[in-house]
Structure formats: structure tokens, C-alpha cells
Amino acid sequence: MDVSVLKVYVCQMEVVPGDPETNLSTMKKFIEEGVRAGADLAVFPEMCIPGYLLADKWEESSFVTRCVRANDLVLKLSQNIDVLFGSVAREEDENGENGRALLYNAAFYASKGSFRTLLNYNGVQKKFLPKTLLPCYREFDEPRYFSDLRKLAQSLNVPVSEILKPLDVKGKKIGITICEDGWDSLYKIKPFEILSPKIGAGDLLINISCSPFTQGKENARNRVFGAHAAKAGVPLIYVNATGSQNNGKNIYAFEGDSCVYGPKAERVFSFPLFKEQGTIVELDGNAIEVREESAPRKSGIAEVHEALVYLIKKNLARFGIKKVVIGASGGIDSAVSAVLYSEALGCENVFLVNMPTKFNSNTTKNAAKDLADNLNCPYMVAPIEDSINALCSSLEKCSFVRNDSPMRVEGIHYENVQARMRSAAFLATIASVLGAGFTCNGNKSEISVGYCTLYGDTSGVICALGDLWKTQVYELANEINLHKKLIPQASLDIPASAELSFAQNVDEGKGDPIIYPYHDKLFAFWMERWQRNALEDSLSLLEKGNDAFCSELGVDPDLFAKSFHTKEDAIADMRKWWNRYNGIALAKRIQMPPILSVSRRTFGFDFRESQL
């Protein structure tokens, strides 16, 4: 039956990783809505039944069986509406190169109780369409788990272009692709370029995705998918999941941002960020009608703010944590953390603890108290000096048999004792007694060079700011204060400082040895650029002169000149941080809590490191 108008119910659903039954019932709810709205077709994201970032869970055949069973149950829901969705496909009689059952990341099209044949070549028929391009970089490990359309085509001795075809649906040709298939610029095989000549005006392209949030991804998405729509001269529906998924070390937000592009590359409709939504998209030839308002957009640090609160909320709920304890030092990191957690959990569930010693100024102590008052959080001052003294005096009374090293705790040793006493002794115990978790408030700058204490401020249940440079933490603090002045001015004004000795007295303007507006850019030059730079690269760049160096890094040349009187000073400084970045800092990163990812390169499983 040909219809002139195709009503598509685009379902931006929250995907719960590892829980096919829950995801199936979410789909059922959307499908019923779609039927009620008289839609012809409901479209769901990639891997919306199993979830996407599951690490080696794919090795459990009983889990894959649960997913296959859920796939089949979609058939029952397809009597009155067609359903296009992403899930895992398993070949029942073939093993992959890892010796386990052969799996695909695939698209399924259920219609009137059956799966449509999506691939048909020379007697080989598949009731699913495998993804063509499997990402294998950053946090993506797809070839570890899945085969793909390229390998399938090779085993059939045929080019991909001969077997990848659009599907006929009610008179329209629909070109179906899965996530990376659209991000084709670096691949020799380009699924959209194969499909586009096979469809024409009035037809449709669809990309089903499960694509994690990074700051500013919307722009890349518009550039890439808008171009695909324009090239084919047809509308393109992009549907992405919401929710949060992780690989242990890194935790990702899936922002949704599903959208519809017109045949001239224009984004004609936007779904909200971080929120489920089903929307009817009516397609009449190349004309697109959506009877709803596009969701309002945020951008820049405001978008990151929203992502972080969403991530905290979703993940603490997953861990069964309703309350958190935060060490509130009066500094900027703990202040921003306190705001984010309060937004996620409610202020009454965020317990702020200030743990002073003789090195802590009234300035920071007052700032911590003001923060708690501004947020209306439970607040406590817990001096740690008695416990430190008890530890040091116990140790000083001890001595080793067969070795005469004295146990005197001074200098850097004494600094680190404070950090560990705060986290591993006080915060961990307070959290344990309250039935809460405690947070790690570290930022990307500290984590880069290990300016933190293991089992001290590196500890906690998650690290919310670990993918933000210190300069971005300030940016976020200012963005927060734009709406309501929650973060005390003192926390913004004082120099960043650990206050672990009198040498770090904030009232005397003394603080961290990191010049954040410069070093953040230097560290990013080393770790965030796609063409990865090493010490050698920053040294050769500097050889080209200060201006070239500062301009490439994005650093204020005056700040650079003021910070380093000679080139030798700048080089010595670079070498020092490079060695820390690859040495002690890496050792600490290995033992850090999961980091909430918001950038295009996050320490952890995204950025994999070997101790060399």
C-alpha cells in the first residue's frame, strides 16, 4: 500500500545498558503511543535493546540470548506499526574470530509480526542489517565484539556497494545506517554515498545512533548529517539515545539531540538534550512537518553543566547512592562540585565537611561555610589535627628491627598525610556512617600531572570535574553564579591552593605551582589533540618563537612572557610537567575513580596509557 504521507514516530528513548527487558518495555510504551498517534513507523536508537557500552558483557552468551529474545518480542508489537530499531544480531551457527558466537551491531525492521529481509545477495538473506563501519578509537572497541557489513561482503566476495540497499516502505525507499556509518570521512567505504544514488526525491535517510555527548557535538552532527541529506536531496532522520553508559573508568552521557534534516541540509527539528521524547514526523515527498516546537538549546559550558548534573543523577542512582559527602575546602573545585551534586540529589542530600588544620585560612573556612549556607546543605567542621597528631606520634614511637630509619613525618610527607587523613579516614568514615558516597573533586589539570594525593583527594565514588581543565572549572563557576550567586566570591578570588603548608597561604597570594591559563593549554596540546603531541613537539614549536608557540596553543603571549623569563625556564618547566604527566601522574590515574566524560579525550579508558 502506497501512502503519500509517511508518519514516523521518532523515539528518543533512554537506553539502560545491560537491561534488555527494561529497554523492551520502554520501547513498548513508545510503540503504543505511536499506534495511538496513527504512525506508520516507530524508529528507535542503535543498540536500544542491549545498550551499547557494555565492555566484555558481550562475552556472556546468556546475556546475548536475553537480547535476542527481546528482539523477537518486538515482533508482537509490530502488528499495527512498523518498528525500526538497533540491537545485537547473533548468527546461530557461526563463530567469530574470538571463538565465540558471531555477533553484529545491527538494525532490525519489524513489520506485521515478521522481520523484513534487509540483506539479500546470491541466496544469502539476513533479517537484519549489520553496521558497516565499526569505530575502534577512544572509548570505542566494536571490532572486539562484532563483525560488520564489510567483513560479511568480503566473505561473500562482493563489494559492500552491491549488498547495501534501501528498504521499500509504503512506496518510499528508506536508506538505513547505523551511527558510525554516517561519520564516514576517514573511511574508504561510505554507506551514505552508496545509498544516496539508490534513492531520490521523496525518499528518506535514517541514522540510528547511540552516540555519547561531547561538548559542541551538535555542530559536528549538523555538518556531517546535514551534508548527507543535501547530497541525497531527501530528508534525514537522526535518532539518538539518552541515558548514561560507562566502561568502568569513563562514564558517558547520551544526550539525545535527535533531529530531522531537510533536503537542503537544514536542521528542521531538534529533540531536547538529556530527556526522552517521542515526536511524530510527517513526510510528504520532501516536505517535513513536525507539529511541535523544537527544544531550546544550550551551548558551551552551560551544556556541560547540564551534562554533568545528568550524569551525576543517573549514575549515583545506578550505584544506589542517594547522599554524598563532599570535602568543602573553600576552594573552587569543591564549591562547583557541591552545586552540581545539590542540583542532582537535592541540597539536603549533600553533606559538606570542612576539615581544617593550622594551615587553613579563615578566608577559605568562611568560604566553605558560606557555600553551605548558600546551598542550604548539611554542614560540619571536622578538625583533623588531633588524628594527624595521633598517627604521627604513634609512628614516632615505633622503630624497625634490623633498620634504624626514624619515623619522622615532616615536609611533603606531612602534606600528604593531611590529604589522606581527610579522604580515606574522615570522608570515607563519615560517608560510611551516613550510608553515603564521598566525591572526588579533582580536575583535569591536576589529574594530568598528578598534583593530588593518592588515597587523598584522588579518592571518591566518581570524579565529576575530572574532564574539565581548571580554567573550565572557573568558567563553570561563573556560569553557575550567573543564575544565582551560590559560589562564594572568595572561592573565585583566592589563588587556587591546596593549603597543605604555610607556603600555600592563600591570604598571601600563594597557591598551586600550576599557571592554569598556560598549563591547561600545554597539557591539552599534549593529550587532547587528535594528532597527538609529545614533549618534542612542544619543544620544536617553541623553537619557532614565542608568538607561534602561544598562538598554536591558544595562550596569551603576555602571560607566557611574564611566566618565563628565558626560553630555558620555559623548557625546564615543560620537561618537569611532561615527566610528571607520564610518570607519577599516570600511576595515580590508574587508581582514580570513574571520570565523567564531556570532552573529546578523557583520561581513563578513552585515553589508554602504559607505564613506560
Next chain:
Amino acid sequence: MDVSVLKVYVCQMEVVPGDPETNLSTMKKFIEEGVRAGADLAVFPEMCIPGYLLADKWEESSFVTRCVRANDLVLKLSQNIDVLFGSVAREEDENGENGRALLYNAAFYASKGSFRTLLNYNGVQKKFLPKTLLPCYREFDEPRYFSDLRKLAQSLNVPVSEILKPLDVKGKKIGITICEDGWDSLYKIKPFEILSPKIGAGDLLINISCSPFTQGKENARNRVFGAHAAKAGVPLIYVNATGSQNNGKNIYAFEGDSCVYGPKAERVFSFPLFKEQGTIVELDGNAIEVREESAPRKSGIAEVHEALVYLIKKNLARFGIKKVVIGASGGIDSAVSAVLYSEALGCENVFLVNMPTKFNSNTTKNAAKDLADNLNCPYMVAPIEDSINALCSSLEKCSFVRNDSPMRVEGIHYENVQARMRSAAFLATIASVLGAGFTCNGNKSEISVGYCTLYGDTSGVICALGDLWKTQVYELANEINLHKKLIPQASLDIPASAELSFAQNVDEGKGDPIIYPYHDKLFAFWMERWQRNALEDSLSLLEKGNDAFCSELGVDPDLFAKSFHTKEDAIADMRKWWNRYNGIALAKRIQMPPILSVSRRTFGFDFRESQL
């Protein structure tokens, strides 16, 4: 020039990951020895210039440039001897699918100052041979970094079998393969089967490897490579690296175990484990002569013992750590750790600290002291009770504004305080003052189900026993005592116990809630089997009856019957541990120190997990 005898200098070298210059000078030393011995050809392991497990270091183009430069410097050394070695190959004018320069894991053959052409098809010539099969499982991520001969063949539109050919060397045809190319059983393309028909009696097969140690790998190696030799009816030289490499979370030993197989699958010569060695292998037709004795072999837990000491020695040296502090509880884990570290670092560098509270028995306190005396290590008793009391009393004096939860530290909270006080406060501070590292003594059983305290006994610089089940720790203890009775009998005799409360009194036979001889097998059933099992699988197995269940797991049926009076008890127990294994235990594992890998599945980067 044809010669009847080919003298091959087989170089089992230590590869230092990420240090091409050092590796080049190691090669130079071997090459000079080979020249002096009149060898025709020196053969080195896979990736012997860059190292193999480098994580995302491959993304640094300046690092790859250093490797390419070192490759080229081998040419200068090849005037009087040919050199076959493995390294990275970079295509200077082509990018890979990740947008960075296209890299191969490749073999190079240097002869008289030039690289021989190893691939020649239809005008395409390569001065290197790409690896055909790239492993993508466990700790192996090769497709993330490298292209391969399969992809190259596809881009040339030709089957691998047409372009993979033996090399003519002094009248012999040499079939060259790289590591995984030999482990071909699960792949459709089998490099040895392609090469074998192209060579004949008197020719030679070579496999260059960089293959990490796992217990019992020698047997697999004999089965696989012996068969390749027999199938072709020629000798096969297998050369593997020594040294240690890591991916952050897991640390691997490379044991060498290079060897020569005869044309009837027999291993005719064995190199030592964990030791560099160059050996002349003379090949006269199919006859093999080696004028040295094969290295003596160890097996079973003795081999693991050797691997662990090697790993400790290599890695602490890499981290610049000469001394360690070990919390000696009197239990078996810390006792075995103390022996291993003493063997690696010398007893004078292993500082044992017993940290009693009122819950610690004289039995364990004496065992700790006896251990130190047996090993002749520095030893100290550092009571932690005063520090715990100071912490608890500081906390009890505090209260929250806007919340009236009392800060009383009792029960499980008080147990965990002890563990954290020992590690994060005492051991970390003692280690800091001594300029030492402190060790994590956790075992695989505890780590599986999180029977340990984060920032407590999970802490340390490395975790030496983290890949041994508790029952294997006992096995290792007994193996150690076979040679010299270092581990006190009490540590072997008492029940395993944390001694964190009176409920864990060892003198009353009370200890851990884990029945190790049973649970070790259950946890291994879940995490170590290649076809991964889940809770469902153990439940269905149990449905088949106790005998079938115990036999599949390898558990004594009497122990099982004694431990669980009803099937419901056994099921409830399984569920409890399954939930811990996937829940709290995983959260702890994410923050654990690097684990020394000795099994075929190690928690960490080998066994990747998502918090679901």
C-alpha cells in the same frame, strides 16, 4: 650464494617498551655476537624496537618517528649478517581509518645495508611484511593501532594467499610469520597453511613473537607450533621477547621460551624463561644442530613463582622503587608477598609492619614476627588503636548543621576504619617517610567479590597476588616452603581471616565468609572460562544435580554437600556473590592498583567491565 648450512643466531632479547634507542642497542650487542659467531642471520622478536603493549603511545607520531629511525639504523648493522626483526612500519603517504598515519605491526629483513622486499604484487612493493592476523581480545587491541596484511590484500583486490610468500635466503626459502599468525585456529585465513606448500624439505619457518606469559603456555605453544613444523615438514624457529610490559591496569611478563621445533613437531631446543639469550642454530637441510644445552624447565606454580618475582623486579625498577613496605598481618597473603618481594628486592629492602588492634590474636602477631625473622627483613609493630580512637572521637564530637545524624563509628564502619587506617594512613606514611612503595596483597578471590576495603587493603603500588585465587596462594606458599621453610606454619594453619572484629577470631576457627576451595571454582566458572558464564549458567548447571555441578566446576562434592544443606542455600549463596561480583566489587576493582597477570584472564584491562 647458496650455502649448505644456515647459521641462525636466535636472539631472545629483553624488549623495553617505548624505548626504541635502548632496544636498538640491545640488538646491536646481539648482532655483534652473531657476527663473531659467524652467523648468516640474526633473528629478533616481534616489535623488538618499539615494544608491544604501549597503549595509545602509538598515537604520538614523534614516537613512531623514533622507531622508524631505529629501524633504519639496523641497516648499518647488516653488512656482515642479515637481520630479521619485528617493528612498526609507517606508510608515509597514507592515513588509517583513525585519521592518523597508517601503521603496521611488521617484519623487516635487513641485508647488506638494505631492507629486502618482502611483498611484491602487481607493482606494489613493500620493504616489510605486515602481520596477517591481529588479535583483538583480552589485553590485545591491535586493530585500534594497526592495519594488516588482510586489509592490504583487500585494498589490492587479491587474496592473502597470493601475496604472502616465503623469502629466499642463501638457497633456503624462509616462511616468516608474526606471533598471532601462528595462533590461527579460529581464523579463516591461516598464514602457515599459505606458506607451507610454498616451501619444502630443507627450508625453514620462523615465527617472531612478543607473547605474554600465562601459566602453562609452553604446552599450547608446543601443540600449535610443533604442528606447523610437522605440516610443512621443516624446522621452525620461534623467537619471543623477555621483559615486562603493561597497559596500566595489567602488567605482563614476557617469558621468552624461544625454541626450535624439528620437522616432526618435536621441540629440539628450549631457551630459558625470563632471561635474555642468544643461541646459534645450525640448519643443514632438515637437520638442526644446537651446541648448547636446553634450559631446564619449571612448571605449575613454580613457574608462576618465577614469573611473579621477575615482574616485581622489573616493574619496581621501572617505577624507581627500591624498597617496599608490607603490612604483615600474620596471614597467608602478606606472608607470600613478603617472600616474593624479598626475592626480588633483597630482604633488607622489604619492611614488614604489623599493625595490631584488640582484634588481632597472638597467633597472627607471632606469625608476622616469625615471618620477618625467617626472611631477615626489617620489622616493626605499629599499633593503630590510638589513631582510630582519635579519629572516632574527633568525629563523635562533630555534628552537622541542618542534619542530626550522629557520627558513631561502629560495626562494619569500624571494621573498614581499621583497614583504611592501616593502608592509607600508616603504610602510606611509613612508605613516604622511607622513600618506599607499599604493596597491595589482595588475591583474585577477594577481588572477585570485593571482600576488601577501598583505600584500605585494596591500596598499594602493585598487586602481586591479584591474579591468583586464594587456593593458589596456599599452593604457592607450600611451594615456597618446599625449598626453605620461610612461611610460618601458623599462617598456613589458621583459617583465612581479616581479624577486623571478634567475630573473626582465628583461634576460635572463625574466618572469612568465603569457602575458598568451592568459591574459587565458582568465581572462575564465571570469569575465567572463554565461553563466559553468568549466574543463569551456574543455576542451570546446578539444576542438573550436585554431581554434574561439582564435576564441571572441579569441586569436591563432599565439600559442597557439607557447605550447603539445601539447594536453596547454594542458590542464595550464588546470588549473593554474583551481585557483589558485578556490583560493589567492580566499583573497587576500578580503583585498584595494577595487577600482575599470570592467568588467561586477569581483572583489569584484560577483563573489561562496565558498571551496569
